[in-house]
Amino acid sequence: MDTLIQQGINAISLGAIYSLFALGYAMVFSILGVLNLAHSAIFMLGAFFGLIAIDQWSLPLWLAFPIAMLGAGLVSVGLELVAFRPLRRRNAARISQLISSIGAAILIVNITQLIFRQIYNSTEAYLPRDLIPSDPIVIESLGLRVQPVRMLIVVIALVLMVLLQYLVNRVRIGQHMRAVAFNQRIAALFGINVSRIFIFTFFLAGVLGGAAGMFYGVVFLNVTPFIGEDVALIGLTAIVLGGMGSIPGAVLGGFLVAGLQIFSIVIGGSSFRNAVVFLLLFIILLIRPQGLLGQPESTRA
Amino acid sequence: MTHQLDIQDLHVSYGSIRALRGVTFHIDEGQTVSLIGANGAGKSTTLNAVSGLLKPVGGRIRFRGQDITGWRADRVSALGLVQVPEGRQIIATMTVHENLIIGAHLQRTANTETLLDQIYGRFPRLSERHNQRAGLLSGGEQQMLAVGRALMMQPDLLMLDEPSMGLSPMLVNEVFDLLRDIKGQGISILVVEQNARKALQIADYAYVLERGVIAREGSAAQLREDPHILAAYLG
Secondary structure, eight states, X not given: XXXXXXXXXXXXXXXXXXXXXXXXXHHHHHHHSSOOTTHHHHHHHHHHHHHIIIIISOOOHHHHHHHHHHHHXXXXXXXXXXXXXXXXXXXXXXXXXXXXXXXXXXXHHHHHHHHHHHHHSSSOEEOOGGGSOOOOEEEGGGTEEEOHHHHHHHHHHHHHHHHHHHHHHHSHHHHHHHHHHHOHHHHXXXXXXXXXXXXXHHHHHHHHHHHHHHHHHHHHTEEOTTHHHHHHHHHHHHHHHHOTTOHHHHHHHHHHHHHHHHHHXXXXXXXXXXXXXXHHHHHHHHHOXXXXXXXXXXXXX | OOOSEEEEEEEEEETTEEEEEEEEEEEOTTOEEEEEOOTTSSHHHHHXXXXXXXXXXXXXXXXXXXXXXXXXXXXXXXXXEEXXXXXXXXXXXXXXXXXXXXXHTTSSSOOHHHHHHHXXXXXXXXXXXXXXBGGGSXXXXXHHHHHHHHHXXXXXXXXXXXXXXXXXXXXHHHHHHHHHHHHHTTOEXXXXXXXXXXXXXXXXXXXXXXXXXXXXXXXXXXXXXXXHHIIIIIO
């Protein structure tokens, strides 16, 4: 029972990271109708910028965090300008834009690899062990040991999600995002500068993805140019599970996937964790093809 | 004298298909002009080129003397040249209220509340349903919302693409009554219609588009008597 609660807490902090990451996929998909497969590279860059800020520039964690988010957000905007917009302008098929984003992901990972070799003479780096207070908070009555950093991650992630929900529903630029997501042509006739909304969406997606990446690095204290690959499929599973393009769906999907992974580790060992996740995905798609919180295709338009 | 909207030799292509092949017409301040023609004649293409949804390959579009050829749609609408798109395209996932205010926020004068009161006064059914999702409205109500949304942007020239499409005869009359009201406020109107009878009742002047060129033009009264128009469009 104790380990169950203990693992539940771990699942929540991992779920917070997955959810933040999946939100970036969902936002860009709802606006463009295209998956941005370079989002996993943005996740990795969040961790990488955090590493550089802490390890190379000796900045404190609270300062490294916004730097990582901002850096990832700006690179994400670069993706829109270089990998998506030129293709869209030429009316390229969605599949071309998808391939373009894969190319961008490979490029970003390779460049980061080169920088890693330059700085660390390896493709792996460790954050200092004393970066985060490692003494767990012990709750004797429940027999729980909780790392404070994991609590902090959950809190920050939830705050970011609430802010995003507020932005999309209550703030003017969020309403413009919803209008563009519904139909770009109508939004333009409303007087909305659609290009600016695209840039803003990529920026937000990058900021959230970067935050997720930095958290991932801080939890495992280990950063490589390939950590994006760990989460790329998980993030996609989360948004399909939750409902493509749905913001609450991405959050729900992220937490569900994390929960399943952790519990399948507890029950059967870590080698099964992804198999269990995809089994659930398969079952849910059979019962509810639009995902848990998605709307059926026919009622969308 | 400068026309409010002056279209010169407009060419628009979809790939190798030449949809408009030199369309020239104009609208004066306060005038109601109708473009009539069959399916595929280029009526909607003309509107979309003016509002900036399509980029012309040739010709000039001037609004109050200013060359706006090839401008982005959001910049065109900011000039007071507002289009109600075909098929009453409202944002189904947003509430009626959100649909109305979203455009108004971007306009030069920001007396949103006064405007909103006017719209709700004019369309009591929208007022009753202001918190409902726009997708749940009936076809007629959606058309009213689409027009109301355009009025929130305080247009100087309102362009409507097939406002009667898919509506029952009673609702069609209601829509044209509304256009008459708008005309009475001194707003210029460019209305594209397949329902030529209705369009010629409200218009001051009309142009007939056939396969991407203006085939005929004249005052609405003249065209109503024109034997060719009678045969082809008024059946």
